[in-house]
Amino acid sequence: MAELTKELSGMANEQVTAQDPAPQDTSEPAPTVIVDDLHIVYRVFGAASDSEKGNAANALMRIVRRQGRPQMKEVHAVKGVTFIARHGDAIGIIGRNGSGKSTLLRAIAGLLPPHKGAVYTDGQPSLLGVNAALMKELTGERNIVLGCYAMGMTPAQVRERYDEIVEFSGIGEFVQFPMSTYSSGMGARLRFSIASAKTHNVLLIDEALATGDREFKRKSQERIQQMRDEAGTVFLVAHNLDVIEETCNRVIWLHKGKIKMDGDPATVLAAYNA
């Protein structure tokens, strides 16, 4: 990994950096995530070609002609992204809708195969997203237990952390109700509480804090800080730039699948808002 780090720092890249990279400092924390010239391409089957789209007559003709083979379209969502994240980093990822933020997180979590390039991670990253896999038809209680098992906790560890998870989520007696009865904010809070009950080397948070209220936001920011202190790395995608500014020590700005800027929050957010 050290060799790759050296190699990457020597690589030419077109990204704008807000601050000059620090000279090689041997006391720098070790890398947790290395993203090396990553390209992610989605293949959408059944998509219409550009000349055919958006036309009801064309759609009808396709049905009448029983056109068998669907068209395949490619969406190049991440285009040559390169960066290194280190222990103790909290990295905010910002950018317009469709700029590739969620795709990048999913690729770091190992859920999307690179079309080109690679992602190297220290341990298995955990992705906590708006659609994180909790089961709506099960109660909060059951989801806490299953979620903790899914993160590799033992029954004894689950028993030990259970009350704290419920307390942190603030969902109270709703823990006994199916998650389908929760508001989106309650669901997001429970997901964050479960995910943060375990120390992660790399935690990826996709908009999960967006729906929490002010009190929950404060608590979750403290929890993220605690994870950083325990030398984990946290990635945070949020449209709420205040959350990014208050929580992160570094911000990556994605634009049309490429890194437009990478640096300290004040500088990058100022440029983004300009």
Ligand SMILES: Nc1ncnc2c1ncn2[C@@H]1O[C@H](COP(=O)(O)OP(=O)(O)OP(=O)(O)O)[C@@H](O)[C@H]1O
């Ligand atoms: N499952 C998918 N299949 C095909 N294309 C996809 C898929 N998911 C995302 N895309 C496309 O990839 C590009 C990047 O999407 P992505 O969701 O990563 O952006 P984002 O920055 O997270 O957007 P938002 O801020 O709206 O959440 C977009 O053009 C989107 O249409």
